[in-house]
Amino acid sequence: MNSGAGQRKDAPRPYFFLSYAHTPRINSRGAADPNLWVAKLYQDLCxxxxxxxxxxSGHPVGFMDRSMHQGQKWAERLSRELASCRVFVPLYSPRYFKxxxxxxxxxxxxxxxxYQRRPTAERMTGIVPALWVSMEHYQLPRVAGELQFNHDSFGAEYATEGLYALMKIAAFSSEYHTAVWRLARRIVDVAEQTxxxxxxxxxxxxxxSAFDQPDTADQVRISVFSYQDRELPPQRSATWYGEQRTDWQPYRPDSSRPLAQDAADxxxxMxxxxxxxxxxxxxxQLLAGGPPxxxxxxxxxxxxxxxxxxDLVxxxxxxxxxxVAVIEPWNRDDQQSRxxxxxxxxxxxxxxxxSRGARRRPSLRDEGGGGTPGSIEEFRGEMERAVMRACTAHEQQQRGGPDDDGPVDRRPSIGP
Structure with a gap:
């Protein structure tokens, strides 16, 4: 990418860039895309x-990333839009700041x-935040806290509930339209005054990342049990593999990056x-004393x-x-596996x-088979649940729970 390249002076510039955190689908086939609600908000703002x-006509009013695609072209498109947009609109949620x-x-x-076109008492930053959900009980990172944005100006119900609730609850329909109109006005005002x-x-x-990073972060180990492309059995194509076992890409062509990278993200x-x-x-190490x-x-x-x-597994x-939580990705569109x-x-x-019925020793597998996501979207939701299962068990162990030599009840206390 040409780091010194800018935009043409006469190129049309979108009024705003809508920045939001993608929400994973519920782990079931055919589940609706939860990000469609953000897309509706984007259309209403435009x-x-x-x-x-x-x-x-034809002027780019705004930009919203709908792809979730990774790779150079995806990254270049984001960078171009961020270099040219007139206002940045972050959609606040707990997931956003993670x-x-x-x-x-x-x-x-x-x-x-x-640069402000005229001096005012308010310092314009070019950033107009919006509440997707209430952030009342969450500490904002420093860059967001310094904005000191008055969300009450978009309506009392909006400031209390956030846009998602106003969209989903029919009784808040008028409050939603009011909040969108005032947010749009705010975007235009900032664009014209700066x-x-x-x-x-x-x-x-x-x-x-602009967000504060904690001094110490809780660790999660992601371990990949797969093949290198040169050690595959004769029944298996190399399409889904690479030079390293961590290069495994089971959801091609929907995702062309190693699954471990998706899991790490x-x-x-979180x-x-x-x-x-x-x-x-x-x-x-896993066999000897368990993961640290x-x-x-x-x-x-x-x-x-x-x-x-x-046999090691x-x-x-x-x-x-x-x-240790296990996920067995299963691509429904992989004809060879089918x-x-x-x-x-x-x-x-x-x-x-x-593990079923009265069997005393639970298996790494879940009885419901929930650890076999059939698509990349299902995998993202299952990965979140697997992290929580493993972390919950690890916290229990740290507090003096069951030791490694005794049976462990791994029925999760959080999530399915």
Missing amino acids: EAILQITDAP SEACGREWHLFSRRSV VIPTGQVLDFESQP IARG GFLPTVREFDEEAE APCVLLVDRWAFLDGRRS RRLDRRNHGT DHERMLNDLGDGVLPV
Whole structure:
């Protein structure tokens, strides 16, 4: 990316960039995309701004990232929009301030200079925050706290409940329209009262987050049990694999990045410090004394064809560490896996038998089979639940709960 490149002076500039944290789908097939509510808000804001201004037909009123795609083109597009937009609108939620991507967006915009067209008592920053949900019980990071934005000016119900509740609850319909109109007016006022020159298009992935990072972060280990592309069995194509076992990409073509990277981003967004390793690199440590931090094991069932390595997973299951949560990603669109589904299921049942009924020793697997997400969206939701299961068990262990030699009841106290 050309770090010195800016935007053409005559290029149309969107009024606002809507920055928000993507919400994962509920872990069920066919579940509605929860981010559609943010998309509706975006459309309503664009419509209101078109009514308020004389923006010509075809003028980019705003920008909202709907893709969730990773990679260079995705990052370049975000950087270009952040370098040219006139106002930055962060959509506040607890998930927002845990998102590294949102923190980078805030950082990139705030690097640009802001000049007020006329002196006023209020210092214009070019940032107009909006409440997606109430943040009353959450401490804002320093950069957000310094804005001292008066949310009450958009309406009492908005300030108390946030836009999501106003959209979902029919009784708040008029309050929602009032809040959107006032937010749109605020965006236009800031855009017209300030001069914010276009900025440089910088490398998005290398930017720091604007949000405060804790001095110490809770760790989460992400362990990958899969193949390298050169060690695959004859029945399996190399399409989903790479040079390292951590390069496994089970949800291609929907996601073309290693699954471990997606998992790390999710853990990081929850406030944890993730590490990614091949299962084989840390198997002996896991077997000896258990993980020193909560661990999520990503299991490729195809790797159970390797008897020696699958025996390590079987032994880990028998050690019964509650601080290890297992996810077995299963791409419904992977025809090769579907053709061998019975064989792969039998292999999995042999290595990780499901605990049922009166069986005293729980397995690493959940009885409900919830750890087999069939799509990348389902995986993101399941990853959050797996992190919470492992962390809950780890906290119980730290408080003097069941030791490693006794049976551990891993029925989660949080989530499904």
